[in-house]
Amino acid sequence: MLRIALLELRAKRNWSKRFAVSLALLSVFAIVVSVHSVLSGVKIDRGIYSINVKIDDPKFVKSGNPDITIYNGMIVVKGDLKSLSAYDEFRNYLRRVYDEWVSERYGSSAFPVLIRIVRIPTKVEFGGVTAGKLKEIAKIVKKEEKAPKKIEQKEERREISPELIRGGKELKAGNTKVESNFLTPDELKPPSLLVKLIYAFSFVIPMYFVIQVYSSSAIEDKIKGRFELLFVAEDEWKVIVGKMLPYIVLSVTLTIAIMIALGKSLEGIVFLIPVILFLMALSTFTAMISRSYKEMTFLTIMISIFITTYLFIPAVFTAIPMSRISPITLLLIFFECGSVNIKEYIISTLQFYLMSLVLIYLSLNSLEIMHSQANPIEKIVEISAGVVKSYPAVFLASLLSIPFVFVIEFFTLSIIFAIKFAFVIVILLIAVIEEFFKGLFVYSAFKNGLNPYVSAFLSAVGFLIGEKIVLFSFVPIKFVELIPVPLMAHLIASLLFVATLRFGFRRALLASSSFHALYDGVILWSLLR
Amino acid sequence: MESVKIALKDLRSIKKEKTILVVILLLFFVASFSSLIIVGLTFLYSPVGYATAKIGLVGNAPIFSSLVHPIRYDSLEQAIKDLVNGKIDAVVVFNENVTGTNFVTIYLPKEDVKSIKATLYLRKKLMEYQDILRKLRGIPTLNLKVYEDGKEIEVPEGFSLRFRFIYVMLIPLLAVTTAVISSAFIIDSLCEEIETKTLDVLLSVVDLGDVIVGKFLASFILSVFLTVFWMVMLAVNGIEIHNSALAMATSLSICLVMIALSLAISAFTINREKSQFVFSIVAVSVIMLMFSTPISPVGLLVRLSAGSSFNFIEPIVYLAVSASAVLSSLFTAEKRLNKSIGLEI
Known part of the structure; x- marks a missing residue:
């Protein structure tokens, strides 16, 4: 694996000296300009x-x-x-x-x-204050009670x-x-949220540069057939992970450097490592499924904005418990308070680790079709058919698809937000997204000769469990009370999918998502009434 | 004519690969993401939110109390306990001193979000309080009144946020995003032809100059399309763009400069990975400079679209600058590529 990593580094060493020097000069120039711009501030509002x-x-x-x-x-x-x-x-x-x-x-x-x-x-929020915390507060209060007098006296003198x-x-x-x-x-002004967000952005932006270089390199290896050569010499997963390694190290180093520069606690890196891994895994996957450089560029842009919404939109609304789903929210809380809730930390980062593993697994399973000219969605269907071959796999695939569904749904929500009558479109799109994933695994199982009705049941259950685990970790509602009705809804939608599957994947998706949207609409209406 | 054909070929490929959808999505994203952030901010900072903050007071302050109606506490400890348990939003500690300086200590929740409401409320009340004390000392206070059509009106604090968001943030961001997308497009389409050797095939029937102009035209047409798209999108959402023709010309002049830069970069590196990387660094610097210098096309775009004053010479100068950037970039790109392709053979 290390050999592959070294190989990747050596490939970069082939950059001519002149190019490397100009790159270094440009970077210095960019840093000087950035510092100058940050110091002088936005000036485009002159004379408005x-x-x-x-x-x-x-x-x-x-x-x-x-x-x-x-x-x-x-x-x-x-x-x-x-x-x-x-x-x-x-x-x-x-x-x-x-x-x-x-x-x-x-x-x-x-x-x-x-x-x-x-x-x-x-x-x-929930529950009272612990005894330990009260003691800590008492200490602060005692210190403060004495402090103001001293300062006042000095000030007055x-x-x-x-x-x-x-x-x-x-x-x-x-x-x-x-x-x-x-x-x-x-x-007396409240601390600016915008400033905090800019902090968080400055940790994440270098990662975008790194994935750009990485994905370029990955797709070049794919198009020029270098991957096939490497796979002969080394295990496939070692090649992929080895190739990612230098870029992961680079991202971590850059992030740490920025934390030092901004004077932030280095422990904050534990919130960002899962994000870095996820971005790398996702870039590998997109390199595998895209047909050309242009497609890759645009898919990379898509990824960047998907992840940006998922990381940053929650961070704006820190008052809402669900916002803790993003590691960036937790990072900001950590910088503010010095600690975070360990349960929230685990759930928020675990989803990123899981997604990274799933994506690497899928990339390894896409080697056969990586040169096909099918479009990315068709490729995803093909890969899924290659992976979902047993009943447990249907259940597991559906369960593990939840974080991805959440990422896409968050993105949809924030995109549609600005349009009038947004909620109608949101309900429709969310139904299509969820039914696409559920249906995808049923379809794959069906193609592999499994019973579609059993698969539909497993897919619906897996999906529901995954969805509720994430949701209830953040919103304090009792788990069991809310299960039966949505389970029925998910089941009916999946069965509808199977029943209409003989008319083709798209029509089946249309049928199941129509039902799903209807159900969501009714629930929303009864809640708002 | 040949170059137009090449431009159309490239534009067709965008349509075929459905990348145009991604691009439109990206513009949507820029608009939504920034408006979501603003909604988040106004939601937290809205004047409705701070009308009800509950304040605890430790100490004796009659004038302050008549303004704020706080809950009185005898001990700081009890007050802090209530603050910690969320019964009150802030604790104020001081003894009123009508003639001297009042040193006020305010205890607020450490979590930012929780303290915003109380901070905004206290700011307003303490400013009123400060004015009362100043009057008692015979110091004139600032008493602002504003009129519209002879009637006095009320303008809430922070009212300008929405205006600033639309004209100083959203429109510049959309213009810059359009420029970056069109530039990334020309890099890809040129480098791909070179790396997959399809350029050699093309060159057997057309001149290199025509190919380069064609590539350039394709990405310029893309930027025109995207600019029209976001302008219409804003108009549909009820956002007025004043001087729209000039605003569009200025926005396109930003695109032209960036496309010219990316064309020159890809002609020098002839490799997609290197070009994209160099372009990202250059683009970041150029964008930052455009936002932080008082004389910039972005600043002009802001003033044009907001309907502020501007000088007619400004758009002409920027268009002239971008035109010369384009010409010199086309010239150097052709010269450079001729040399490197000649060497490869």
């Missing part, structure tokens, strides 16, 4: 608003037909979105100017309220100057010994 007087804010330009008119000491707006937004930003500008003026004129007495924030770990308050940030940077964490009410 207009006002009839000249003010010292680059977002505003003076204009004859302005969004905001200052007239007779009154602020007049036009009432459209742009004009009202301009007022909202103008108000912030005025507050800044006012604060500067009032502090110059009245000094510290213009800032009668100074705020200090203490953050306490809480746990209110120093006769806080307005500059001191306004320049709170510079103070934190440490040009004086007394740390001032005091804020004015104006500065």
Whole structure:
């Protein structure tokens, strides 16, 4: 395996020296540009608003037909979105100017309220607070009870100057010994979620670069027939894993480097390793099923956006328990609180490990058809037919398909979200996605000579169990209470699929998903009523 | 004419491989993903959400209490216990001092999401409180009123978020995504012809120049199609794009520059893996520069589509720049490929 990994590295060493040097120079340039851009911030909003007087804010330009008119000491707006937004930003500008003026004129007495924030770990979701946690909190409280007096005394002795308050940030940077964490009410703002998301993005983006190089290399090996040569010399799985190895190491190294650069705890890597493995396995699989470079590029883009939604959309809605399904949500919680719920960690990362294993297994089973000109979906059907050959396999395949179904469903949800009457389309698509996977395994079993009705039953049960395991790990509902009705629904849909299978896969899929959508629609309607 | 035929051949392959669906999906994704993030943010920061935060107070503060109506606690420990158990959203600790500085300690839940509601509520109330104290000290306060058609109106805090999201985030992202897709397309279609040796076959009937122009045309037509697509998509969703013709021209000038770059890169590397890799690095730098410099086509696109002021010379300059980038890229690509293909034979 290591030999294959070395071979892969050596292939990269064949890059000419000139290319390597230019690549290095370009990378340095890119880093310099990125740092410069991050430091100078987004500037494309210059001059988007207009006002009839000249003010010292680059977002505003003076204009004859302005969004905001200052007239007779009154602020007049036009009432459209742009004009009202301009007022909202103008108000912030005025507050800044006012604060500067009032502090110059009245000094510290213009800032009668100074705020200090203490953050306490809480746990209110389900169940109470543990004794250990209470003790820990008591300690913080005791320390804090003493602390403010000390700081206040010091602050008062120093006769806080307005500059001191306004320049709170510079103070934190440490040009004086007394740390001032005091804020004015104006500065009291919730921590920005966007900033946290950008952090998380910066860990994941390098992975996209790595999978791009990896998938290029994989499909090149496939198209040029190098895989066949390697398979002669070495076990198939060793070739595939060996080929992935250098890229996995590279991704992990890059992520760790970014964590160090951002000053984050390195333990965070345990949330990202399963994601890296999954991306590699998925790229291998897509390299196997795509017909050309172009198809590969677009499939890689698809993968990147599938995974981006699955990782990041939940992280925006951290208040919802289901959001813990994404390791990124847990990573952010970990950075915030220093610990995560171990059960949630296991479930959220386990699905990624499972998906990686399944994908590698499927890639190994796709070697025979990797050069066929069938389209990717047809290839997936073929691979499934090659794998699902016994009753236990039907059950297992259906069970293991759940994480994939979830990834695709999440993506569908977030794509359709912006359209009107989205919920109708969402119900239809979710039904099609779920029935496609269930039907796929029944179809494969049928092709391999197994009884379709027994397979339909196993597929439905496997699917339901998988679905509920994931769901109930995050939402606290009793497991057994909710089983019978959805089981019946899944079963009927699968049986419908088998009954209509003689009219072809597509029609059978149409029949079973129509029923499924109808069922979901009725349930949703009765819940909302 | 030959180049048009080659362009059509390439465009047909997009249709055949259904990749166009993926591309459209990608634009949908950019729009939905960013709007979901914004919904998430406004949902958390909405003014409706913070109307009901429950505040605990330890200490004696009559004026503050008349504003906030807090739950009074005698001991900090009891207050913290209630905070931990979720009975209140924040604990405020201080004794009111009408003449001096009030050092207020606020205890908030460590988990960000839980503290947002209380933070926003306290910010609003403490700003009011600060104004009351200032008035007592004879300091003039900032009292803003805004009028529309002679009537006073209320503009909520953070109202500009939606506007900024549409014009400063969504539209630039869609334009840049379109440019990246069209560039990736030209790299693939050129490198594939070289690596699978189909270029040699093509060259037996057409000039290299025609092939390159054809490839370029195909990816330009793709970018025109995608730009029209996202503009229509936004219009259907009720988002107005002002100066649409000029906005489209500016957006396409961004595409042209990126396509020109990727064409030159693939002509120099003649290998898909290397080209894609180099292009990613270059694209990241170019995009970042376009967002962080005050003079950039992206900034112009923002102002054009938002209906802000602009100078007519700007779009002309950007179009001229992109046209010269395209010409020099076509020229160097032909020269370079002629040399390397000649060497291979």
